[in-house]
Amino acid sequence: MLTLAPTRTASRTESGSASPAAMGTRTSGFYRHDLDGLRGVAIALVAVFHVWFGRVSGGVDVFLALSGFFFGGRLLRAALTPTASLAPLPEVKRLVRRLLPALVVVLAASAVLTILVQPETRWETFADQSLASLGYYQNWELLRTASDYLRAGESVSPLQHIWSMSVQGQFYIAFLALIFGVAFLLRRIVGRHMRALLIVLLTALTIASFVYAVIAHGENPSTAYYDSFARAWELLLGALAGAVVPYVRWPMWLRTVVSVIALAAILSCGAFIDGVREFPGPWALVPVGATILFILSAANRAADPHVAKAGARMPAPNRLMATAPFVKLGTIAYSLYLWHWPLLIFWLAYSGHTRANFVEGAIILLLSGVLAWLTMRYVEEPLRLRAPVATRPTVSVPLRKRLRRPTIVLGSIVTLLGVALTATSFTWREHMTIQRANGKELSGLSSRDYPGARALVNNARVPKLPMRPTVLEAQDDLPQTTIDQCISDFDDAGIRSCAYGDETATRTIALAGGSHAEHWITALDLLGRLHGFKVVTYLKMGCPLTTEETPLVMGDNREYPKCREWNLKVMPRLIADHPDYVFTTSTRPWNIKDGDVMPSAYVGIWQAFAKARIPVLAMRDTPWNVRDGEPFFPADCIAGGGDASTCGIKRSEVLSDHNPTLDFVKQFPLLKPLDMSDAVCREDQCRAVEGNVLIYHDSHHFTTTYMRTMTNELGRQIAEITRWW
Known part of the structure; x- marks a missing residue:
């Protein structure tokens, strides 16, 4: 993930060992080897917790703070030195040389493994994220998909970890523009007060970012996690530490205590704090604050360049981190971060496992370390490394040629890899655009050739023809309400109502609830136009009608306060509009065992409708495809070589023996059960394909094409209840 090692500017001896001056920086004559070691430990924690525990360790946050200290400190020194250049181009070139080559190599390797290991249904996501990684906006790409319900539950991307690099890259450019811009405008005017001005500026920005992070995390933790503005305070705090280091004077005993506590907090953070749920909120202060304290614990040593080599005045934990094994680990930290995650994800995709065991994890970590070193x-x-200017005149011309030619060749290879990766990604995206254009013909498929649900309900003959939608068309085979944006997204608690069916009709069915109610709009729209009733939508992503005070997002159990807020608005609206019927889902899958259930939080909804004398068309929920507790995508399975049966699921795992809604009919006479399970599942199995039609476009939403084939059966059941036709 991360980052830049501090620049070493002094020369080396002919033997390659560091001379005394090589341990210094341009201005202070010291170099913090302990922070190199801490960087290595932070990334090791990230890799270990990812591979073996499936948790966030806080190592990323440690690294962000260190990045702010290293990069910010260097820019601040330049801004505070009257004679230092403020030209941004050398810094930008340095960033490119330091960050892009390793990234391009890992992305190229990941592209090859994606083609070899992942089904083609995942290639477009990889292409999008590959471009986002190269463009350093991967965090915003992930933030977009995190709030996209249509992509919820997708397999984890092998490039997901690059979000932190994107945050860094964006920070580096913004910080460079800010500090050099302020210095250019005010350095001569402010003079010796420049440091105080920059400290005040950084403090204000840090506080603003932290407050934003707390608010954003409280509203939506999953999107705040990737938000650059919510993460900026972690890097800014590191830069602020670089600005105040010269003023820190602590006695040795206090520095030792602080250093011990800081290192202990960093090492234990992953075990005691659930970073996925708590970061970048207030709990992120633990790893970030501990990092800042660790930096400052050796600040006295930093003030005295004469003890740079001795290390005697450093606290014991700092001296430990400055030892050779930890420093060497720090040198491969960036590459280790890049390699460990894709290797883990590709192994899980290849093996079909949900988590690596101890042996598998050890092999992944070992291979990651070897590839990182290489x-x-x-x-x-x-x-990255170039011969220092001071030594260049003494280097012979033949030696300089030998040094430059391999570097030029290597740079050309890396550049070509980056160009090829970009071109390939754009080419595949164009291919998917063509596939989507072809998918428009799905609405006109012959019912004789593609009977879909009619093969189950009416025993329709099924000719031997290719499945439609194809695995590449399925993701975009969506209900019209999604296309029309007539469903509130995760962050929107407002009510979006649209009319379908016969919009001039006086008879009305209100379609209300989450996306599992939404996908019935295709059949209801056709029936409404055919039989003269209007369908009005009241829909919100992932949010059924419920009285639950703390709703959770089905599938990952994230708290969903916007769902509660929306329900408090939509129920009075539904009752005031008083449709002839409300169409909504009445069951959900069990989280703790096989089958389905009517949640107790639905009972209050039936009571409210019963009191208002509004009958309810209560649809039994869609079977959810889940294997080993994780969402399962039939389209991916088929793309990987499976068939309709092997890519299906046992009916007994997803549906109880009888519809749970039936248990509440006596209590609520206006509750009218609908059950389309026999139009989706056979007696013992829910297959992935029926009647030449793919049933699901993800793990638990029907394709619009299959929904069309269920229209007749749905119409039969509704007619028995309403007597409208």
């Missing part, structure tokens, strides 16, 4: 040694260093 990448650092043969890609990063040759392209």
Whole structure:
């Protein structure tokens, strides 16, 4: 993930060992080897917790703070030095040389593995995220998909971890523009007060970002996690530490205590704090604050360049982090972060496992370490390190040619890889655009060739023809309400109502609830136009009608306060509009065992409608495809070589022996059960394909094409209840 090692500007001896001056920086004559070691430990924690525990360790936050300290400190020194250049181009070139080569190599390897291991249904997501990674907006791409219900439950991307690099890259450019811009305008005017001005500016920005992070995390933790503005305070706090280091004077005993506590907090953070749920909110102060304290615990040493080599005045934990094993781990930290996650994801995709066991995890970590070292040694260093200006006149011309030619070749190879990766990603996206255009013909498929649900309900003959929609068409085979944006998204608690069917009719069915109510709009729209009734929608993503005070997002159990807010608005609206019928779902899958159930929080909804004398068309919920507790995508399975049976699921795992809604009919006479299970599942199995039609476009939403084939059976059941036709 992360980042830039601090620049070493002094020379090396002919033997390659660091001379005394090589341990210094341009201005202070010291170098914080302990922070190199801490960087290595942070990334090791990230990799270990990802591979073996499936948790967030806080190592990313440690690294962000260190990145702010290293990068911010260097820019601040330049801004505070009257004679230092403020030209941004050298810094930008340095960032490109440091960050892009290893990233391009890992992305290219991941592209090859994606083609070999992942089904083609995942290639477009990889192409999108590959471009986002190269463009350093991967966090915004993930933020967009995190709030996209149509992509909820997708397999984790092998590039998901690059979000933190994108946050860093955006911070680097913004911070460079800010500090150099302020220095250019005010350095001569403010003079010796420049440091105080920058400290005040950084403090204000840090507080603003932290407050924003707390608010954003409270409203939607899953999107705040990737938000650059919610993460900026972590890097800004590191930069602020770089600005105040010269003023820190602590006695040794206090520095030792602080250092011990800080290192202990960093090492234990992943075990005690659920970073996925709590970061970047207030709990992120633990790893970030501990990092800042660890930096400042050796600040006295930083003030005295004469003890740079001795290390005697450093607290014991800092001296430990400055030892060779930890420092060497720090040198491969960036590449280790890049490699470990895709290797883990590709292994899980290949093996079909949901988590790596101890042996598998050990092999993944070992292979990640080897690839990280090779990448650092043969890609990063040759392209990043250049002979210092002071030594260049003494280097012979033949030696300089030998040094430059391999570097030019390597740089050309990396550039070509990046160009090829970009071109391939755009080409596949164009291919998917053509597939979507072809998918428009799905509404006109022959009912004789593609009977779909009629093969189950009416025993219609099924000719041997290719399945439609294809695995590449399925993701975009969506209900019209989604296309028309007539469903409130996760962050929207407002009511969006649209009319379908016969819009001039006086008879009305209100379609209300979440997306599992929404996908019935295709059949209801056709029936409304055919039989003269209007369908009015009251829909919100992932949010059924419920009295639950703390709703959760089905599938990942995230708290969903906007759902509660929406329900409090929509129920009075529905009762005031008083439709002839409300069409909504009445069951959900059990989370703790096989089958389905009517949640107790639905009972209050039936009571409210009963009191208002509004009858309810209560649809039994769609079977959810889940394997080993994780969403299962039939289209992915088919793309990977499976068939209609092997990519299905046992009926007994997703549906109880009888419709749970029937248990409440006596209590609520206006509750009218609908059950389309026999139009989806056979007696013992719910297959992935019926009547040449793919049933699901993801793990639990019907394709619009299959929904059309259920129209007649749905119409028969509604007619028995309403007597409208």
